[in-house]
Amino acid sequence: MSVEPQLLIGIRGMRAGDVPAVLAIEEVSYGYPWNERIFRDCLRVGYRGWVATDLDEAVVGYALLSVAVGEAHILNLCVAPDLRGQRVAERLVEAMTRQARADNAEVLMLEVRPSNKSARRLYKRLGFKRIATRPGYYPGPEGREDALLLSRRLVDLA
Ligand SMILES: CC(C)(COP(=O)(O)OP(=O)(O)OC[C@H]1O[C@@H](n2cnc3c(N)ncnc32)[C@H](O)[C@@H]1OP(=O)(O)O)[C@@H](O)C(=O)NCCC(=O)NCCS
Known part of the structure; x- marks a missing residue:
């Protein structure tokens, strides 16, 4: 019998003790990773965080969300390289959607690099629409890169 890989993944709230494991994934995933202080500050100021864990309780992905005045914003969403392509990020987005x-919150928003094909496929599948471009938002090896601002409505329009 085969089991869907994502069913073996648990999702729970991020704790301060998760930061080292989160940082290890962050550092192999981004060209310009967040540092430890940024993660700790996010938790300290009350942003919501989640981790995805495998059967051994090891952290294999994480997400951070801020919610303010009707808008929820995905601050970070990341899955360990060897677990990608198994819809783990989708589970994390589901957790953020429920919280938002x-x-x-009426909308869930995020920025993504135009060059980030995997993330763009994920967000498209989950119904996010491009609403704006933020010029020069990200640092890059060849100068700044724009960000696409994506949004998904959480409530139906009357
Ligand atoms: C973007 C990211 C969070 C997606 O996580 P995930 O759990 O792999 O998501 P999914 O399983 O839904 O796969 C998303 C897309 O990744 C691609 N993908 C599939 N298998 C993959 C693999 N083994 N490795 C890399 N990408 C893969 C596919 O294009 C897939 O889209 P499809 O299912 O329509 O074909 C993950 O790639 C990641 O952590 N990237 C680095 C950090 C990042 O860019 N975060 C987003 C910032 S906005």
Whole structure:
């Protein structure tokens, strides 16, 4: 019998003790990774965080969300390289969506690099639409790169 890989993944709230494991994934995933202080500050100021864990309770992915005045913003979403392509990020986006709705957010938003094909496929599949471009938002090896601002409505328009 085969089991869907993502069913073996658990999702729970991020704790301060998760930061070293989160940082290890962050550093192999981004050209310009966040440092430890940024993660700790996010938790300290009350942003919501989640981790995805495997059967051994090891952290294999994480997400951070801020919610303010009706808008929820995905600050970070990342899956360990060897677990990618198994819809782990989708589970993390589901957790953020539930929280955002509970906090009465009307939209869920995020920035993504135009060059980030995997992330763009994921967000398209989950119904995010491009609403704006933020010029020169990200650092890059050949100068700054724009960000695409994507959004998904969480409540139906009347
Ligand atoms: C973007 C990211 C979070 C997606 O996580 P994931 O759990 O692999 O998501 P999915 O399984 O839904 O796969 C998304 C897309 O990745 C691609 N993909 C599939 N297998 C893959 C693999 N083994 N390795 C890399 N990418 C793969 C596919 O194009 C897939 O889209 P498809 O299912 O429509 O074919 C993950 O690639 C990641 O952590 N990237 C580095 C950090 C990052 O860019 N975060 C997003 C910032 S906005």
